[in-house]
Amino acid sequence: MRLARLFSLLAAILTTATLVAPAATAEPPFRLPDYVTDNAGVLAGGQLASVQNAVDSLYRERNVRLWVVFVDSFAPKTAVGWTEETRLASDLSNQDAILAVATGQRSYAFLVPTAAAGGAKIDDLRHDKIEPALHNGDWAGAAIAAADGLAAKTSSGGGFSLLPLVIILGVIVLAVVVLLVWSRQRRRKRHEAEVAAAKRVDPTDPNALASVPLDALDELSRSIVVDVDNAVRTSSNELTLATEEFGEQQTQPFVRAVENAKATLQQAFNVRQQLDDAVPETPAQRRDLLTRVVVAAARANRELDAQNQAFHQLRDLVINAPDRLDTLTQKLVDVSARIDPAEGTLTQLHTEFAESALVSVARNAAAAKERLDFADNSISRARELVAKPVAGEQSELVDCVRGAEAALQQADSMLDAVDSAAGDIRRAVATLPAAIADTQQGINQAVAQLTQGGLSNTAELTAARDAAVAAVAAAQTNGSADPLGAFTQLTQADADLDRLLASVAEERENAERLGRSYDQALFTAQSRVRSVADYVDTRRGSVGPEARTRLNEAVRQLEAAQAKRKTNVAEAIAHANGASMLAAQAQQLANNDVQAAQRTYMNHYGGVGGSSNMGAVIGGIILGNILSGGMRGGFGGGFGGGGGWSSTTFGGSSGGSDGGGMLGGGGRF
Template identity: 65%
Template structure:
């Protein structure tokens, strides 16, 4: 064993301690904030002699151009302070004023700050200068280039130049012409826009307030003015025509037209009242004006619609009077033709009575007598109408009623005779088609029975009722079809149609339900998978996942439970809940991924590139509850990495600052 003197032993211990401590000491010298004596201070040895002269020249040029003093300092380190704090303190110690700016660079820390008072910045965007010119030069270790870029950037601001009075006059003339041209262009453009807006407003339904709500107020005003004039003219014209019509047709026949004109006049009067409110001296708010204009347009348009609704009928009434002689000739011919059909129809009815039971002919048994009565009534009205036509205009009251009564009576006589003529054909066709119709209905009855035998059939009560009605119709057709084939056939076809319609509806609803059930199963499976997956992810990384992801997952679970609860009552809602659960689970996964990544970066940044071995995974997984969530992950990391900065005043300079700093 080595043995030495006590003094030698103490010396070895001191040397060993120095070696152990040396690696833990910072290699770069830390420089505290200081009072600057020179415009360019290089304590880091960053500049050569030529570069120092270049930076000094750029600083001097800035002062000559704008009387702004740019100070530049290079150090190894900012002594543990942020770049902005170190620069602030240096500016305070240096008694900087409103025209003093400072670029501070820590070459060892790779940090910097450029702070410029607002008075010194002028029109220069200091943040843009810092990001686009200064910082790129620092990243390339171009220390002098960064300072030169800062000085030249601060020098780029507006400067006054002398302008002769001739140039000033010329400039004013040019500006005046430009303003005049702009005014003319804007006026023409405004006129074109108003014309286009008015044309568009005319295409809008004027009775629809919702459609008018999208029309500009100026176009509404112009539209309201034109529409009240047009409708007022229409009412005045209608008044004149109505007076002549009443004299010609009488008050009873023109009563609908009289009411339409009166209603239109009342409605238009309301529109004029609102228009008066708009035109008086009391101003309205923009919204009040819009509402009033819409009321005017809607009222006037409704008045016009009331006139239009009667205009066509009014014209037909006038045509009826004008063409009365020819119309009566045509009615007389119809009367003759229908009278000739009475005897053949009577013979046909006798033949049908011999072939079928009386119950089969119930709907037509009295048709011939009814047709004879209608023809006699038509003959009386035609005779009366001819008497009225012979009278002079103004004394033909009742002519329109007589013509219309004759037309209606002849129409009913024709229908009753047609029914007799077609009865034989209809009954024969019913007899021939009855067996096939019975078979068809029986097939529907069997199909309905099969569906009712299955579980969860939609509309089961309605389907059962339709099946029973069809069964009864088949029984009636089989027992009474020979006596009343047409009635049996009619009852069968009605029951068949009702049953077929319901069978189709039930089938469609079953297919829809099956399709929705398949869609729900798929949506539920997807949602359950995503919820389970993200839940496992959070569970194994619980030490790093924050509340946002957990909240989304909790809501996803709630939506999943709602989907399962509504499965038996409302499949569309259940599918919507399942899809919502899947979407929320996806959002929770994204948020959880971000939290885990941030936690990993935080741990590595705090403990170095090696990351502290297995402790990283243990902390992220929540096995070790440590500093990740308590500080680093939730905002305790980073800092000082760019962005803007503002401060209070330094050294009595007054005003604010622009610029900032960070790492490079």
């Protein structure tokens, strides 16, 4: 019994000791007093000095500071949250990394700004070096591994050989030589292609020459001056012989063309001389002078070409005069044989139709006789000149031949008109009712369009309608007396109406097409703006100013599109499309803000409070302090409220920027 009481007493003492034994003490975030802080008392003997040496070595090599802190527990905060708050409290910057270890809680966090990471792979360093050491209770080894990993020590090689450098230099020299040869050939081929293209450009158009490269323009000016100078010299020699043969009167147009070409070409030579002298010109001045050379020479050449065909025809006319006169004589006989039948046709027409219907052909037979008499006299005189050629009279021969040709052509045309008059008048009488009906239909369409209104050519269409009404009335009244005249007036009025109605139809079609485009653009813009506005409204606690600015501008563009619908539909469409584009940009920016806010919430609070609290904060429903630490003022596109987080990534302090973000993380070991 005594032994049993003794065991019971010992058990009670052990139980009481266990209950009252102190648990791992949680230590709140604090300002670090030194690079190595061991509040957990785990660094024994020379371990503290070893860690300090590693930290100092890292700073000497890379100017990066590593802060190491050992505590018993981070609870109730997460490892990353405790470490981040300690960073803030310690004024650490983007050149400060921190390794925080809760030895009793077996949690740690290793946070490294991007600027301090250098070439180190922070996640590999955590997983492969730091965590294994912590797992084994090697606290000093974990800190030294962190310092050495950030130092990114590398070993240098031994001797250095010049042979690879010589080979590389040789390859470079060879490549440069090949490149120079290839470049020279490429420039030559490009220049040839540019010159060929320049010769296809209209040389009399300065605007077309503006696109020709300067070197190609220079070569073009040289070649065209030579070509035109040769043409002027050849033309001058031929003109001297032609003047002796035909006289000055017949060759006057050719003389004037050659003199103008000489004067223009002289201007081109003067400019070319200015280009070739010792005074340099700027590229702009050189292009202007070259353009003037090419344009002047080309215009001189074109003036010579314009007279070239007529000049050669003049010489051929004299050479072939006997054959040509024989042909004209035969034609004179053929046309003369048509006079009597034409007079009989006219007599018959006068018995069928009113005098007003025959006004255009009544005197054609008599006029044709007059033309035939003139042609006969001209042919006779021309034969005299051919039989007895006299110097200086070749111009009269040319006049006689050309006069006979013109007279016979006119007589023939007059008699053709008499022959076709009967058929034309009868066809006009037969088709006049249909022409009246067709014109009346056009009048009705014009009235309908004018009644509908909204046309840009109302006055012109009204005038055409009135002219068509007058033509229909004249045709109905005098159509039988002058069917050709009435038909002509009707067809002209109808053609004018058709042209204007086609323009009206195109205008209506364009307006309808623009209207459809506007409706589609407006619908799209309204849908996008409305959806983005709803998105921002339901997530206003996390959407920042950029998205809101784009949305506001989209609304303004949408209002402008609606305001300009009636005055300028094209501008209204442009405003609607602009509203759609801005709304899409606002949606993307808002999405980015919401996603950043969600990440920040989870990193800062983990699962505390549940997804409902996170949704309420993002939606702007919860605006006061919630959970530990508070989030005063909401997220604001990255927790921008006072006392809250200053960035959606780890890091940031009063000592400097966040260095482009924070690497690393934490967990259990």
